[in-house]
Structures are given as C-alpha cells and as structure tokens.
Amino acid sequence: MSIRSFLKLVEIQTKIASVFPFFIGILFVLYRYDAFHLKNTLIFFSSMLIFDLTTTAINNYMDYRKAKSDEYRKEKNVIGQEGIKESTVIATILTLFLMATGLGIWLSIETDLLVLLIGFICFCIGILYTFGPIPLSRMPLGEVFSGVTMGFGIVFLTVYVNAFDVGIAALTWEKEMIFLQVNLIKIIEIIIVSLPCMFTIANLMLANNICDVEEDIKNHRFTLPFYLGKKYSLWLYNGLYVGSFVAILISVFLHLLPIIALLSLVAILPVYKHMRIFNELQVKSKTFSLAVKNLIIVNGFLVVSLAMSFIIR
Numbered sequence: 391m392s393i394r395s396f397l398k399l400v401e402i403q404t405k406i407a408s409v410f411p412f413f414i415g416i417l418f419v420l421y422r423y424d425a426f427h428l429k430n431t432l433i434f435f436s437s438m439l440i441f442d443l444t445t446t447a448i449n450n451y452m453d454y455r456k457a458k459s460d461e462y463r464k465e466k467n468v469i470g471q472e473g474i475k476e477s478t479v480i481a482t483i484l485t486l487f488l489m490a491t492g493l494g495i496w497l498s499i500e501t502d503l504l505v506l507l508i509g510f511i512c513f514c515i516g517i518l519y520t521f522g523p524i525p526l527s528r529m530p531l532g533e534v535f536s537g538v539t540m541g542f543g544i545v546f547l548t549v550y551v552n553a554f555d556v557g558i559a560a561l562t563w564e565k566e567m568i569f570l571q572v573n574l575i576k577i578i579e580i581i582i583v584s585l586p587c588m589f590t591i592a593n594l595m596l597a598n599n600i601c602d603v604e605e606d607i608k609n610h611r612f613t614l615p616f617y618l619g620k621k622y623s624l625w626l627y628n629g630l631y632v633g634s635f636v637a638i639l640i641s642v643f644l645h646l647l648p649i650i651a652l653l654s655l656v657a658i659l660p661v662y663k664h665m666r667i668f669n670e671l672q673v674k675s676k677t678f679s680l681a682v683k684n685l686i687i688v689n690g691f692l693v694v695s696l697a698m699s700f701i702i703r
Contacts, residue, residue, distance in 0.1 A: 391478050399450055399474065399482070400443040406682075407594060408442045410689035411541055411587040415548025417696040418583050421648060425553040430500055434551045437493035437509075438544060444486040445516040451479050452525060501554045504561035504570075508547060515539050530614040532599065533592040541588030546580050579646050585637035586692060589630040590685040596627050597681035601674035624669055631661055634688050648699040654691035661687055 391399070412435060419425055491513070498506035515535055519526045526535050550558055558580075559572045599606065599613040600623050606613055615623040638654055641647040664680040671677050 391474055391482065395474055396482065399479065400446045400486075401450070402443075404446065404682075405439065405442055406686060407540060407591050408438060408544060410685070410693065411544035411584065411591075412438065412548050413693045414583070414587060414689065414696070415545040416552070417693065417700075418545070418580070418647070419549040419552045421696065421699065422579070422646065423549075423553040423556050425556065427552050430497060430551040431548070433493055433497045433500065434547060437490050437497060438547075440486055440493065441490035441513065441516060442540075444483060444490055445519060447479065447483050447486065448517070449519070451476075451483065497551060501551055502561060503563060504559055505547065505551060505554070507561055508543070508550075512539055512543050512547075529612065530617050533595045533614055536595045537588040537592030541591045542581060542584045545584035545587060546577075549580055579644070582637060582644070583641050583646050586634040586688055589634045589637070590688050593627055593630045594681050594685055596623065596630070597668065597672075597678055598674070600624070600627070600672050601678050620672070624672075628665055628669070631665060631684065631688070638692065647696065650699045650702070651692065651695045653695040653698070654688070657687045657691040660684075 416426070416431065494509045494513070495506070498509065515526070516539065519532070519535060519539075526532055557573055558576045559570070562569045562571075596614065600615045600620065602611075603613065603615045603620075607616060614626075618626065635655060635658055638647070638651060642649055642651050661684050664684050668677050668680050
C-alpha cells in the first residue's frame, strides 16, 4: 500500500478531531493542577492517534464489505477507489491495533490500573463503533459515542495521565478486592470543560449523517437523522453549538478556565454564519465541511485563548 493510499484509508485529515481534545486536556491540567509529565503525554498521544487511525480504517473496511451496491463500493469507498487488496487492509488494521495496544499497556505501567480500564473501554467502543453485526455507527448512537469517547475520553485521559496522583480517581487491586474511588467534583469539572469538544465532535457525525441519510438507508445504516427527521436533526445540530459556548461561559464562571478563555466566544460569529448556511442546504460535497470548520474554529479559539493565559501570566 502506498503512503497516499494509507493516508486516505485512515482519513488523516479527520484526525484534527482527536488533536483538539488532547491540547485542551493539556492546557486544562496545566492551569488547574500545574502538572505535566512529558513521557506519559507522548505515550498517550501516540496510542490515541494510532488507535484513531485503526478505527477509521476498520470503518472504511466494514463499509466496503457491507455495501449493498457495487457503485458505493467502487466509487464512494476509499478501498474501492484506491484498489487496495483486502488482505493488505486487514494486515494494516492488525498492525495499528497491536501498536496502540502495546502503547496503552506501557502507559498503564507508568500510571495505574485505571488508565488500563478506561483504555480498554475506549478500545471496545472504538471497535464496536464500526465492527460487528450491528456497528454503533449504523445505529442512532454514533453521535453519542463519538462525542463522549473522543470529546470527554481524550480530555479526561490527557488530564489523568498527567495528574493521576492528585486524587481525581483511583483503581486499586488488593488480593481478591478491586476498589474504585472517584472524586465526583473533579470529574464533573473535566466534563464541563470537555463539553465544547464533545458537542462539536458529535456535530461532525451528525452533519455527516444528515447529509448521507438517504444513501445510508439504501445501505441499511439507520442513523439518528433517520429517527429524528431533518427538522429535529437540525435543531439538535444548532443546539449543540449553542451548548458549546454556554459550556465555556460556565467553565469561566466556575473558575475552571481563566477569564481570558472568554475571548474564544468570538467564534460565535463565524459559527453562526456556517450554521445558517448548513440549515439551508445539507449536501455533503458543499456544506459538510462547515461542521469541520466549526470544530476547528470553536476548539481552535479555545486552545489559543488558554495558551495566551500562560503567556500573559
């Protein structure tokens, strides 16, 4: 497989959705706990990115295998377009999966058992998202699992591997007993801070499913827009962006983020413009990119404003 084909198989351009939660997690743990472990951070980032590549490759492969028409398989799936052998795709997926797993185990050794448990749960969700008789991506659950797993999961793990010793949570194993301790207040704080990531990532999936709803039905993919209908799907789409900005306001009000984070609210203007365009036309080739732009704008402004708080200290 050529490098070009590999990058198309793993849809490298979409990995920005993983990078933003990672940076927000780094900046939050620095601001809130003044903690940073370079080694743990690098191991986690590598494992996270490789596993994201794995799930995307699995998704493309399963779409190829389960396509109900040759047209979809040859013209709309990267494997058909690139002419990649199935055996090569399978070998690539297994290699990526083993690399991500190895890094995850290494990270657990460097931190604690909770990282192993949460990593295992995220791995299961990532695999079940695209694999199995009824993948999550073919059900009205894709937005929830993608938003929570990537939006919250990546932020939480980024924070935890850097501050696993400050009392956020702990998983201990003593003889035949396993004890899980969780500081609910600190977990809720991380959830609130991660909401912009959760909502914008969920909207990435929602916008994709709104644009593809007719094609998805033909290929037996009954996603959330199929059940909600276009009207209420767009209401949800708009509401998630509103929720992203409300979450930033709440985070600053509760002193979870510095007051300079309010500068990120400037993103309201371009996001609102893109929302209006998408509400008028839902065509993947023309307007799906607006959801990608909104994700970059909302989280990009938040990352920049948080970074500025350290510069002007």
